[in-house]
Amino acid sequence: MLFTPYRLGGLELPNRIVMPPMTRSRASQPGDVPNTLMAEYYHQRASAGLIVSEGTQISQQGQGYAWTPGIHSREQVAGWRGVTDAVHAAGGRIFAQLWHVGRVSHVALQPDGAAPVSSSPLVAEGVKVFIDPEGRGPEAGVGEMVQHSAPRPLSETEIAGVVQDYARATANALEAGFDGVELHGANGYLINQFIDSRANTRTDGYGGSLPNRLRFLREVTEAVVAVAGRERVGVRLAPLTTLQGAVDDTPQATYLAAAKVLDDIGVAYIHIAEADWEDAPDMPAAFKEALRLIYRGTLIYAGKYTQERAETALRNGWADLIGFGRPFIANPDLPERLRQGLALNEPDSERFFGGGAAGYTDYPGAVR
Numbered sequence: 358m359l360f361t362p363y364r365l366g367g368l369e370l371p372n373r374i375v376m377p378p379m380t381r382s383r384a385s386q387p388g389d390v391p392n393t394l395m396a397e398y399y400h401q402r403a404s405a406g407l408i409v410s411e412g413t414q415i416s417q418q419g420q421g422y423a424w425t426p427g428i429h430s431r432e433q434v435a436g437w438r439g440v441t442d443a444v445h446a447a448g449g450r451i452f453a454q455l456w457h458v459g460r461v462s463h464v465a466l467q468p469d470g471a472a473p474v475s476s477s478p479l480v481a482e483g484v485k486v487f488i489d490p491e492g493r494g495p496e497a498g499v500g501e502m503v504q505h506s507a508p509r510p511l512s513e514t515e516i517a518g519v520v521q522d523y524a525r526a527t528a529n530a531l532e533a534g535f536d537g538v539e540l541h542g543a544n545g546y547l548i549n550q551f552i553d554s555r556a557n558t559r560t561d562g563y564g565g566s567l568p569n570r571l572r573f574l575r576e577v578t579e580a581v582v583a584v585a586g587r588e589r590v591g592v593r594l595a596p597l598t599t600l601q602g603a604v605d606d607t608p609q610a611t612y613l614a615a616a617k618v619l620d621d622i623g624v625a626y627i628h629i630a631e632a633d634w635e636d637a638p639d640m641p642a643a644f645k646e647a648l649r650l651i652y653r654g655t656l657i658y659a660g661k662y663t664q665e666r667a668e669t670a671l672r673n674g675w676a677d678l679i680g681f682g683r684p685f686i687a688n689p690d691l692p693e694r695l696r697q698g699l700a701l702n703e704p705d706s707e708r709f710f711g712g713g714a715a716g717y718t719d720y721p722g723a724v725r
Contacts, residue, residue, distance in 0.1 A: 358671040359664065360696055363406065363678060365655055366588030366625045368450050368536060370406035370678070373671065374692045377628070377659045377680035378409045378454040378539070378593070381717065382487070382710040384426040384436075386494045389414070391426045391436030396443040397718050401689035403449025406678065409539050409591075409628070410440075412456035415526035416519075418474060419547070420466045421458030423489040423500050424711055428453060428526050434533045441534030452537040452591060453530040455523060455581070459547030460508035461601055463488050467506075474515070475508035476551045476573070477558040481602025484545070487710065498711035513561060516573065519547075523577045527584040537589030538581060542615075543630045545601025548574050552615060553605040567614055575618050582622060591626040591657075592619055596648075597640055598632050609644055616652040627652055628680070631660030645675040664695050690722045699723050 363370045385392045399408060414420040414427045427433045437453070444451045460475035465488045467473060482504075489500040511519065523540070530538050542548035550556045551573040557564050563572050574592075582590050596612035605611045619627055629648075631640050649656065658670055659680025667679040685691050687704035694701060708716025 359667055359679065360692070365407065365678075366537070368407070370450065372406040372692050373678045374406050374695070375657055375659065375678050375680040376402050376405040376408045376685045376691075377630075377657075377682050378411050378541070379682055379686065380411050380422065380425060380710065382422065382424040383495045383712070383717065384424050386424065386492075388430060388432050389420070389425060389427045390430075390432045391440050393439060394714060394718065395426070395436075396440045399440050399449075399451065400443035400447050401718060402685055402691070403444045403447035404690060404692045405449065405685070406692075408444060408449060408451040409680075410451060410453045410535075412454050412541055413437075413526075414456050414458070415522045416457070417466075417468050419457035419522070421462040421473075421505070421546075422487040423466065424495040425456075428455070428529045428533065429522070434529050437530070437533035437535070445534065450536050452539050452589075453533070453535040454539045454541050454593070455526050455530070456541045457519065457522070457547040459550045461505050461546060462486055463503060464506045465490065473506055473508040474511045474519075475547065476556060476563065477510050478508060479556060479558065479602075480507050481505065481545065484601045495711045496713055498708075500711065510559065513563070516563065516576075520573075520576050520580050524580040524584050527581045531585060531589075537591065537625065538585055539591040539593055539628060540577060540581060541593050542574060543593045543595035543598075543600070545603035548577065549595070549600075549603045552611060553603040554611070555604040555606065556602065567611060570611075571615055571618050574615060575622070578619065578622050578624060582624065587623040588625050590624045591628055591655075592624055593628040593630060595630040597644065598630070609647075613644075613647055613651055616648055620652045620654065624654060626655035626657055626678075628657040628659065631658060633660040633682070642673075642675070645673075649675060687720045689720055694723050697723070
Protein backbone atom coordinates (compact mmCIF):
# COMPACT_ATOMS: atom_id res chain seq x y z
CA MET A 358 0.00 0.00 0.00
CA LEU A 359 2.96 2.35 0.45
CA PHE A 360 3.13 2.87 -3.29
CA THR A 361 -0.54 3.56 -3.94
CA PRO A 362 -1.75 7.13 -4.58
CA TYR A 363 -3.54 9.13 -1.90
CA ARG A 364 -5.57 12.31 -1.97
CA LEU A 365 -4.69 14.78 0.80
CA GLY A 366 -7.04 17.74 0.64
CA GLY A 367 -6.49 19.21 -2.79
CA LEU A 368 -3.23 17.35 -3.39
CA GLU A 369 -2.78 14.08 -5.26
CA LEU A 370 0.09 12.20 -3.65
CA PRO A 371 1.77 9.56 -5.87
CA ASN A 372 2.63 7.42 -2.85
CA ARG A 373 2.04 7.27 0.92
CA ILE A 374 5.63 7.97 1.93
CA VAL A 375 6.18 11.19 3.86
CA MET A 376 9.47 12.92 4.52
CA PRO A 377 8.84 14.28 8.04
CA PRO A 378 10.40 17.42 9.52
CA MET A 379 14.07 17.02 10.45
CA THR A 380 16.25 19.83 11.76
CA ARG A 381 19.43 20.15 9.69
CA SER A 382 20.66 23.62 10.82
CA ARG A 383 22.03 25.00 7.57
CA ALA A 384 20.21 28.32 7.16
CA SER A 385 22.38 31.23 6.02
CA GLN A 386 23.59 33.78 8.57
CA PRO A 387 22.83 36.40 9.56
CA GLY A 388 19.07 36.18 9.38
CA ASP A 389 18.38 32.41 9.41
CA VAL A 390 17.61 32.51 5.68
CA PRO A 391 16.92 29.38 3.57
CA ASN A 392 19.47 29.04 0.80
CA THR A 393 20.31 27.25 -2.44
CA LEU A 394 21.93 24.34 -0.61
CA MET A 395 18.66 23.74 1.22
CA ALA A 396 16.78 24.00 -2.07
CA GLU A 397 18.98 21.27 -3.54
CA TYR A 398 18.44 19.05 -0.48
CA TYR A 399 14.65 19.22 -0.73
CA HIS A 400 14.71 18.98 -4.53
CA GLN A 401 16.60 15.69 -4.26
CA ARG A 402 13.86 14.25 -2.02
CA ALA A 403 10.84 15.43 -4.01
CA SER A 404 9.74 11.88 -4.89
CA ALA A 405 8.21 11.62 -1.41
CA GLY A 406 4.45 11.67 -1.50
CA LEU A 407 4.69 14.67 0.81
CA ILE A 408 7.59 16.62 2.31
CA VAL A 409 7.15 18.45 5.60
CA SER A 410 9.92 21.00 6.02
CA GLU A 411 12.25 21.18 8.97
CA GLY A 412 10.89 23.16 11.90
CA THR A 413 10.69 26.81 10.89
CA GLN A 414 10.40 29.47 13.56
CA ILE A 415 7.44 31.83 13.30
CA SER A 416 9.35 34.63 15.04
CA GLN A 417 12.74 35.24 16.60
CA GLN A 418 11.10 34.55 19.95
CA GLY A 419 10.14 31.13 18.59
CA GLN A 420 13.74 30.08 17.87
CA GLY A 421 15.45 27.51 20.06
CA TYR A 422 18.52 26.41 18.11
CA ALA A 423 21.19 28.17 16.09
CA TRP A 424 21.07 28.11 12.28
CA THR A 425 17.46 26.96 11.96
CA PRO A 426 15.40 28.78 9.31
CA GLY A 427 12.63 31.25 10.00
CA ILE A 428 9.59 32.41 8.07
CA HIS A 429 9.00 35.86 9.57
CA SER A 430 11.23 38.13 7.44
CA ARG A 431 11.04 39.07 3.77
CA GLU A 432 14.47 37.52 3.17
CA GLN A 433 13.32 34.24 4.69
CA VAL A 434 10.16 34.17 2.57
CA ALA A 435 12.26 34.74 -0.56
CA GLY A 436 14.68 32.01 0.50
CA TRP A 437 11.86 29.53 1.03
CA ARG A 438 10.45 30.42 -2.40
CA GLY A 439 13.66 29.04 -3.87
CA VAL A 440 13.09 25.80 -1.96
CA THR A 441 9.45 25.36 -2.92
CA ASP A 442 10.15 26.20 -6.56
CA ALA A 443 12.83 23.50 -6.61
CA VAL A 444 10.50 20.92 -5.07
CA HIS A 445 7.65 21.75 -7.42
CA ALA A 446 9.97 21.68 -10.44
CA ALA A 447 10.75 18.07 -9.51
CA GLY A 448 7.05 17.24 -9.19
CA GLY A 449 6.94 17.28 -5.39
CA ARG A 450 4.64 18.67 -2.70
CA ILE A 451 5.82 20.44 0.46
CA PHE A 452 4.26 21.78 3.67
CA ALA A 453 6.06 24.17 6.04
CA GLN A 454 6.29 23.11 9.67
CA LEU A 455 5.56 26.17 11.82
CA TRP A 456 7.55 26.15 15.05
CA HIS A 457 7.62 28.05 18.31
CA VAL A 458 9.88 26.33 20.83
CA GLY A 459 8.59 28.19 23.90
CA ARG A 460 10.90 27.56 26.84
CA VAL A 461 13.27 25.33 24.86
CA SER A 462 15.51 28.26 23.98
CA HIS A 463 18.32 30.41 25.35
CA VAL A 464 18.73 34.09 25.99
CA ALA A 465 21.48 34.12 23.32
CA LEU A 466 18.79 33.37 20.70
CA GLN A 467 16.03 35.63 22.01
CA PRO A 468 15.30 39.23 20.98
CA ASP A 469 17.40 41.60 23.11
CA GLY A 470 18.59 38.67 25.23
CA ALA A 471 15.17 38.31 26.87
CA ALA A 472 13.99 35.20 28.69
CA PRO A 473 12.20 32.58 26.60
CA VAL A 474 8.44 32.33 27.05
CA SER A 475 6.20 29.41 27.95
CA SER A 476 2.87 28.53 29.43
CA SER A 477 4.50 28.56 32.87
CA PRO A 478 7.78 29.57 34.58
CA LEU A 479 9.08 26.00 34.71
CA VAL A 480 12.59 24.82 33.81
CA ALA A 481 13.01 21.38 32.22
CA GLU A 482 16.26 20.35 33.86
CA GLY A 483 18.71 18.68 31.49
CA VAL A 484 16.94 19.92 28.35
CA LYS A 485 19.62 21.52 26.20
CA VAL A 486 19.62 23.79 23.18
CA PHE A 487 22.28 24.55 20.56
CA ILE A 488 23.85 27.98 20.38
CA ASP A 489 26.68 29.54 18.37
CA PRO A 490 28.41 31.79 20.92
CA GLU A 491 31.27 32.67 18.58
CA GLY A 492 29.02 33.42 15.60
CA ARG A 493 30.92 31.13 13.26
CA GLY A 494 27.85 30.07 11.28
CA PRO A 495 26.58 26.72 10.03
CA GLU A 496 29.48 26.10 7.65
CA ALA A 497 31.83 25.66 10.59
CA GLY A 498 29.44 23.21 12.22
CA VAL A 499 30.76 24.18 15.65
CA GLY A 500 28.60 25.38 18.52
CA GLU A 501 27.65 24.54 22.08
CA MET A 502 24.85 22.57 23.74
CA VAL A 503 23.62 24.39 26.86
CA GLN A 504 20.77 24.11 29.37
CA HIS A 505 17.77 26.07 28.17
CA SER A 506 17.21 29.40 29.91
CA ALA A 507 14.53 29.86 32.56
CA PRO A 508 11.28 30.97 30.90
CA ARG A 509 8.63 33.44 31.92
CA PRO A 510 4.91 32.80 31.43
CA LEU A 511 3.08 34.49 28.60
CA SER A 512 0.32 36.90 29.59
CA GLU A 513 -3.09 36.42 27.99
CA THR A 514 -2.44 39.50 25.83
CA GLU A 515 0.90 38.05 24.71
CA ILE A 516 -0.76 34.72 23.92
CA ALA A 517 -3.05 36.52 21.49
CA GLY A 518 0.04 38.05 19.88
CA VAL A 519 1.69 34.63 19.46
CA VAL A 520 -1.51 33.32 17.84
CA GLN A 521 -1.23 36.17 15.33
CA ASP A 522 2.44 35.28 14.77
CA TYR A 523 1.28 31.83 13.67
CA ALA A 524 -1.28 33.40 11.33
CA ARG A 525 1.34 35.73 9.79
CA ALA A 526 3.76 32.84 9.37
CA THR A 527 1.03 30.90 7.57
CA ALA A 528 0.46 33.78 5.16
CA ASN A 529 4.22 34.00 4.61
CA ALA A 530 4.41 30.25 3.94
CA LEU A 531 1.71 30.47 1.28
CA GLU A 532 3.46 33.47 -0.27
CA ALA A 533 6.66 31.41 -0.29
CA GLY A 534 4.91 28.73 -2.34
CA PHE A 535 4.29 26.02 0.26
CA ASP A 536 1.33 23.74 -0.42
CA GLY A 537 0.25 23.98 3.21
CA VAL A 538 1.49 24.23 6.79
CA GLU A 539 1.95 21.88 9.72
CA LEU A 540 1.74 23.15 13.30
CA HIS A 541 4.43 21.70 15.55
CA GLY A 542 2.45 20.67 18.61
CA ALA A 543 4.85 17.94 19.72
CA ASN A 544 8.24 17.25 21.31
CA GLY A 545 7.88 19.55 24.31
CA TYR A 546 7.66 22.84 22.37
CA LEU A 547 5.25 25.70 23.03
CA ILE A 548 1.91 24.16 22.05
CA ASN A 549 2.91 21.01 23.94
CA GLN A 550 3.84 23.17 26.96
CA PHE A 551 0.23 24.32 27.15
CA ILE A 552 -1.30 20.86 26.60
CA ASP A 553 0.62 18.69 29.08
CA SER A 554 -0.49 18.91 32.69
CA ARG A 555 2.96 18.95 34.28
CA ALA A 556 4.22 21.66 31.92
CA ASN A 557 1.25 23.96 32.53
CA THR A 558 0.65 25.41 36.02
CA ARG A 559 -1.55 28.30 34.89
CA THR A 560 -4.69 29.22 36.81
CA ASP A 561 -6.33 31.36 34.11
CA GLY A 562 -8.33 30.32 31.06
CA TYR A 563 -5.29 28.56 29.53
CA GLY A 564 -4.54 26.23 32.44
CA GLY A 565 -6.00 23.81 34.92
CA SER A 566 -8.80 21.87 33.21
CA LEU A 567 -8.16 19.87 30.05
CA PRO A 568 -10.35 22.15 27.88
CA ASN A 569 -8.34 25.13 29.15
CA ARG A 570 -5.03 23.41 28.41
CA LEU A 571 -6.23 22.65 24.89
CA ARG A 572 -7.36 26.23 24.31
CA PHE A 573 -4.03 27.45 22.90
CA LEU A 574 -3.93 24.54 20.42
CA ARG A 575 -7.48 25.35 19.36
CA GLU A 576 -6.91 29.09 18.97
CA VAL A 577 -3.68 28.67 17.00
CA THR A 578 -5.23 26.06 14.71
CA GLU A 579 -8.33 28.16 14.08
CA ALA A 580 -6.20 31.21 13.26
CA VAL A 581 -4.06 29.25 10.81
CA VAL A 582 -7.08 27.61 9.18
CA ALA A 583 -8.63 31.07 8.72
CA VAL A 584 -5.60 31.99 6.59
CA ALA A 585 -4.87 28.76 4.72
CA GLY A 586 -8.11 26.81 4.73
CA ARG A 587 -8.67 23.46 6.42
CA GLU A 588 -7.33 21.38 3.53
CA ARG A 589 -3.90 22.99 3.83
CA VAL A 590 -3.33 22.63 7.58
CA GLY A 591 -1.94 19.69 9.54
CA VAL A 592 -0.88 19.34 13.17
CA ARG A 593 1.93 17.25 14.64
CA LEU A 594 1.37 15.70 18.06
CA ALA A 595 3.46 13.36 20.21
CA PRO A 596 0.97 11.47 22.39
CA LEU A 597 2.20 9.24 25.20
CA THR A 598 5.77 10.62 25.09
CA THR A 599 7.63 12.75 27.63
CA LEU A 600 9.97 14.69 25.41
CA GLN A 601 11.92 17.70 26.72
CA GLY A 602 10.17 17.77 30.05
CA ALA A 603 6.60 17.81 28.72
CA VAL A 604 4.72 15.22 30.81
CA ASP A 605 0.98 14.66 31.08
CA ASP A 606 -0.74 12.77 33.88
CA THR A 607 -3.44 11.26 31.65
CA PRO A 608 -1.89 11.24 28.17
CA GLN A 609 -4.38 8.96 26.44
CA ALA A 610 -7.36 11.00 27.56
CA THR A 611 -5.54 14.27 26.83
CA TYR A 612 -4.52 13.42 23.30
CA LEU A 613 -7.80 11.82 22.32
CA ALA A 614 -9.42 15.08 23.45
CA ALA A 615 -6.87 17.03 21.38
CA ALA A 616 -7.78 14.89 18.37
CA LYS A 617 -11.45 15.73 18.92
CA VAL A 618 -10.60 19.45 18.91
CA LEU A 619 -8.76 19.04 15.61
CA ASP A 620 -11.55 16.92 14.14
CA ASP A 621 -14.09 19.61 15.03
CA ILE A 622 -11.93 22.22 13.27
CA GLY A 623 -11.48 19.87 10.32
CA VAL A 624 -7.73 20.01 9.72
CA ALA A 625 -6.36 17.97 6.82
CA TYR A 626 -4.22 15.67 8.94
CA ILE A 627 -2.77 14.81 12.31
CA HIS A 628 0.87 13.76 12.21
CA ILE A 629 1.67 11.41 15.10
CA ALA A 630 5.29 11.35 16.31
CA GLU A 631 5.80 8.00 18.00
CA ALA A 632 8.64 7.45 20.44
CA ASP A 633 11.72 6.66 18.37
CA TRP A 634 14.52 6.24 20.89
CA GLU A 635 16.12 2.88 21.74
CA ASP A 636 13.86 0.60 23.82
CA ALA A 637 11.00 3.09 23.50
CA PRO A 638 7.58 1.71 24.38
CA ASP A 639 5.25 0.88 21.55
CA MET A 640 2.10 2.96 21.19
CA PRO A 641 -0.79 0.61 22.09
CA ALA A 642 -2.93 -0.57 19.20
CA ALA A 643 -6.02 0.29 21.24
CA PHE A 644 -4.95 3.94 21.36
CA LYS A 645 -4.40 4.01 17.59
CA GLU A 646 -7.81 2.50 17.03
CA ALA A 647 -9.46 5.01 19.38
CA LEU A 648 -7.69 7.86 17.59
CA ARG A 649 -9.03 6.61 14.26
CA LEU A 650 -12.57 6.57 15.64
CA ILE A 651 -12.33 10.11 17.03
CA TYR A 652 -10.43 11.82 14.20
CA ARG A 653 -11.90 11.46 10.70
CA GLY A 654 -9.13 13.09 8.66
CA THR A 655 -5.80 11.80 7.39
CA LEU A 656 -3.45 10.21 9.94
CA ILE A 657 0.31 10.21 9.44
CA TYR A 658 2.58 8.17 11.70
CA ALA A 659 6.35 8.54 12.00
CA GLY A 660 8.94 7.00 14.32
CA LYS A 661 11.47 4.31 13.34
CA TYR A 662 9.15 2.81 10.76
CA THR A 663 10.42 0.02 8.54
CA GLN A 664 8.67 -0.87 5.32
CA GLU A 665 7.11 -3.89 7.04
CA ARG A 666 5.81 -1.85 10.00
CA ALA A 667 4.49 0.77 7.60
CA GLU A 668 2.52 -1.78 5.59
CA THR A 669 1.06 -3.21 8.80
CA ALA A 670 -0.09 0.23 9.96
CA LEU A 671 -1.69 0.93 6.58
CA ARG A 672 -3.41 -2.46 6.35
CA ASN A 673 -4.78 -2.15 9.89
CA GLY A 674 -6.22 1.25 9.07
CA TRP A 675 -4.28 3.06 11.80
CA ALA A 676 -2.45 5.26 9.31
CA ASP A 677 -3.00 6.68 5.84
CA LEU A 678 0.56 7.93 5.33
CA ILE A 679 3.89 6.96 6.91
CA GLY A 680 6.88 9.18 7.67
CA PHE A 681 10.40 7.87 7.26
CA GLY A 682 12.82 10.28 8.94
CA ARG A 683 16.47 9.26 9.14
CA PRO A 684 16.28 7.02 6.05
CA PHE A 685 15.47 10.12 3.98
CA ILE A 686 18.63 11.86 5.22
CA ALA A 687 20.91 9.39 3.46
CA ASN A 688 18.58 8.20 0.69
CA PRO A 689 17.25 11.06 -1.44
CA ASP A 690 15.44 8.53 -3.66
CA LEU A 691 14.00 6.56 -0.74
CA PRO A 692 10.61 5.72 -2.34
CA GLU A 693 12.29 4.06 -5.32
CA ARG A 694 14.74 2.19 -3.10
CA LEU A 695 11.87 0.84 -1.01
CA ARG A 696 9.87 -0.07 -4.10
CA GLN A 697 12.77 -2.05 -5.56
CA GLY A 698 13.96 -3.53 -2.26
CA LEU A 699 17.37 -1.94 -2.66
CA ALA A 700 19.91 -1.45 0.12
CA LEU A 701 19.81 1.86 1.99
CA ASN A 702 22.71 4.22 2.57
CA GLU A 703 23.60 4.75 6.22
CA PRO A 704 23.35 8.38 7.43
CA ASP A 705 26.40 10.14 8.84
CA SER A 706 25.18 11.28 12.26
CA GLU A 707 28.22 13.53 12.71
CA ARG A 708 26.86 15.74 9.93
CA PHE A 709 23.19 15.90 10.92
CA PHE A 710 23.39 19.48 12.21
CA GLY A 711 25.34 22.28 10.57
CA GLY A 712 28.06 22.05 7.96
CA GLY A 713 27.80 22.19 4.20
CA ALA A 714 27.01 19.75 1.41
CA ALA A 715 28.85 16.83 3.02
CA GLY A 716 26.38 14.56 4.74
CA TYR A 717 23.56 16.68 3.34
CA THR A 718 23.31 16.72 -0.45
CA ASP A 719 26.14 14.33 -1.37
CA TYR A 720 24.43 10.98 -0.68
CA PRO A 721 24.30 8.88 -3.86
CA GLY A 722 21.12 7.76 -5.55
CA ALA A 723 20.52 4.11 -6.27
CA VAL A 724 22.27 2.52 -9.22
CA ARG A 725 19.58 0.95 -11.40
